[in-house]
Amino acid sequence: MRAILALGLVLLLPALAACAGDERDYTVPTSLCGTPVDSELLEPLLPIGKELGRKGGFSGQEGPKxxxxxxxxxxxxLVTHGEWREGGxxxxxxxxxxxxxGGEHAADGGxxxxxxxxxxxxVPCRSEKWRAQTFSVVVESVYRDGRKGDIDALNAFVESYGKAVAERLPCA
Structure with a gap:
């Protein structure tokens, strides 16, 4: 039984090593799921590592969410969420x-x-298709080992990203 456990560990170690790193070997992207981003604002939100991947769409045309x-x-x-919303x-x-x-705070005049x-x-954006007057953009730093995210970096990025998303939205 110990031999099987030891063999399992030997086979598992290379797989775990592939998901770890001690420096940033990837290039910080200039777009996320089709939306242009300021890579300088994105960089502080991303960890060191070997590979970066993106999945999803974010142009306001794919669906209500x-x-x-x-x-x-x-x-x-990092996960970004967009959703068509009512006015106000x-x-x-x-x-x-x-x-x-709870624990949410407003900044930059709301x-x-x-x-x-x-x-x-x-961002204000009227859509008859989605019966909406605005589009909400949320950026979450979802994996932080229990550590608090960089609030200033998150605020700067979401404001810039929101503007980039707004430019791509099919507003009426």
Whole structure:
């Protein structure tokens, strides 16, 4: 039995090593799921690692709700959520809806709302198709080993990303 366990560990170690790293071997992207981003604002939100992958779509045309997941070395690290909303919906509403546990704060005159591992903004955009007046954008740093995210970096990125998303939305 010990020989089988030892053999299993020997076979598992290379797989685990493939998902670990001690420096950034990937290039910080200039787009996330089709939306251009400022790589300088994105960089502080991403960890060191070997490989970066993105999955999802985010142009406001794919559906009423959209998700883009950024993975670094086999682990989801950053997730962006977009959703068509009614008029009067605020960044703080988006943060509360996404988080739902309290601890959300408004910033930048209410343009941005944030919590310990995420930030939100809302852009005006009328859509008859989705019966909406606004589009909410939420960025969450989902895997932080229990550590608090960089709030200033999250706020700067979500505001910039929200503007980039707004430019791609099919507003009426």
């Amino acid at each position: 959209q998700i883009c997941t950024v993975r670094v070395d086999c682990t989801a690290w 919906y605020t960044a703080l509403d988006a943060a509360r809806d996404r988080r739902g546990r 343009k941005v709302a944030y919590w310990d591992q995420g930030a939100a903004t809302v």
